[in-house]
Amino acid sequence: MTDILALEAREQAARIAAGELSAEALMRATLERIAQTNGALNAVVSLRKAEDLMAEARAADQTPAKVVLHGLPVAIKDLADAEGLPTSKGSPAFAGRIAQSDAPHVARLRAAGVIVIGKTNTPEFGLGSHTFNPVHGATCNPYDHAVSCGGSSGGAAVALAAGMLSIADGSDMMGSLRNPAGWCNVYGMRPSWGLVPGAGAAEGDAFLHQISTEGPMARSPADLALMLGVMAGPDARQPLGMAVPDLSLGGDVRGRRIGWLGDWGGAWPMEAGILDCGADACAVLEGLGCIVEPVAPPFDRDALWESWTTLRSWTMACKLSGLLEAPEARDLLKPDAVWEIERGRRLSGLQVHAASVIRSDWFRRAADLFDAYDALVLPTAQVWPFPMGWDWPKEVAGVAMDSYHRWMEVVVPASLAGLPAVAVPAGFGANGLPMGVQLIGRRGADGGLLRLAQAYHEATRWPQRRPPQS
Numbered sequence: 356m357t358d359i360l361a362l363e364a365r366e367q368a369a370r371i372a373a374g375e376l377s378a379e380a381l382m383r384a385t386l387e388r389i390a391q392t393n394g395a396l397n398a399v400v401s402l403r404k405a406e407d408l409m410a411e412a413r414a415a416d417q418t419p420a421k422v423v424l425h426g427l428p429v430a431i432k433d434l435a436d437a438e439g440l441p442t443s444k445g446s447p448a449f450a451g452r453i454a455q456s457d458a459p460h461v462a463r464l465r466a467a468g469v470i471v472i473g474k475t476n477t478p479e480f481g482l483g484s485h486t487f488n489p490v491h492g493a494t495c496n497p498y499d500h501a502v503s504c505g506g507s508s509g510g511a512a513v514a515l516a517a518g519m520l521s522i523a524d525g526s527d528m529m530g531s532l533r534n535p536a537g538w539c540n541v542y543g544m545r546p547s548w549g550l551v552p553g554a555g556a557a558e559g560d561a562f563l564h565q566i567s568t569e570g571p572m573a574r575s576p577a578d579l580a581l582m583l584g585v586m587a588g589p590d591a592r593q594p595l596g597m598a599v600p601d602l603s604l605g606g607d608v609r610g611r612r613i614g615w616l617g618d619w620g621g622a623w624p625m626e627a628g629i630l631d632c633g634a635d636a637c638a639v640l641e642g643l644g645c646i647v648e649p650v651a652p653p654f655d656r657d658a659l660w661e662s663w664t665t666l667r668s669w670t671m672a673c674k675l676s677g678l679l680e681a682p683e684a685r686d687l688l689k690p691d692a693v694w695e696i697e698r699g700r701r702l703s704g705l706q707v708h709a710a711s712v713i714r715s716d717w718f719r720r721a722a723d724l725f726d727a728y729d730a731l732v733l734p735t736a737q738v739w740p741f742p743m744g745w746d747w748p749k750e751v752a753g754v755a756m757d758s759y760h761r762w763m764e765v766v767v768p769a770s771l772a773g774l775p776a777v778a779v780p781a782g783f784g785a786n787g788l789p790m791g792v793q794l795i796g797r798r799g800a801d802g803g804l805l806r807l808a809q810a811y812h813e814a815t816r817w818p819q820r821r822p823p824q825s
Contacts, residue, residue: 672699
């Protein structure tokens, strides 16, 4: 008998539309899988009552399947609002607050037919690539429960890898859709900035903070494309949005030029074996007829870091300063959040401008690179999944880390320039743990990246190597 939870979202939706699978049966199987596996993993939080979910699934079966995600169960990352569910953001300062409306991308997912079953776990305020918080606890890696699943979309990645969901949403400021995908052997996509409407389309600033974005996660690039097609597109309330590009898949990738950036010319420390996984992924692309060649560091590492950390701290200070100023909330904040806020509040307008000039220089330099290459490749992380008891790695390959996020520099180039990046699985290390690589493209080239990723997926099928007991 086919395991309906092992099917891709496209296949689940097609079977529901054809009357070959009921939303009720899919929901029942989903809740059974969550009951079997989530206790050990802690990926799905704030799960709705089973009787309510089953009733919603039965109602979906009474409605013609005219929308693309009709009847599919989805849990929303606990940084985004889903009406009627708590949005804790992993912080005691928000624990128990019930969302009164949907975030823009959540509203689009509901309109496309998904049944929101609950939330997925995240680090407090999404800070750091290790999913633990004082509200919901820690989420562990499905391939080894003693190590981290990454973050901040860690709960989503684990739910996918363990077969609890077929698609999931996430968000990415500093690799939050890419690092957990790499560490959990699934796919995650940071779209071009502006392609998916952000929170600024609904409230708050809509112009200044262009570093974080929502995006899809799945067990195949085809399902990334399916979900992105729902989430993406202009919103009249967002002034800097983008039109949806061609997200159709298929086609020949032979002759695509690929640049392998490795460890940025030795600037970034990497644990042993990670670059080997990257080289193996590049070999797969060569086997598909792509032309792969190493690329010298195209920009100064220290300038990238200075620009990134300035803009990131400024953004976090703008978002969270109110909590720091509230006596009842300050002592509840994660130390890393306090560090970001205080650092951001010390910045002058001219310092923020100088960081934006560096960012602009890097964007222009990257544009020149994409005149020569169709995609650039980097690992999704500089370390292997680390012990659950750590808050963050204090050193990488013998090099001391000077902040809670310094070990994640490898994700900065795409984030800083707002470029699309698809994290694809790159196999397993000698330690038996997964690793991934980022395929990074020119702004707006989201469809081309997905077509390249799908060809890679068809040649590798890494997510079929399922975690134990899933």
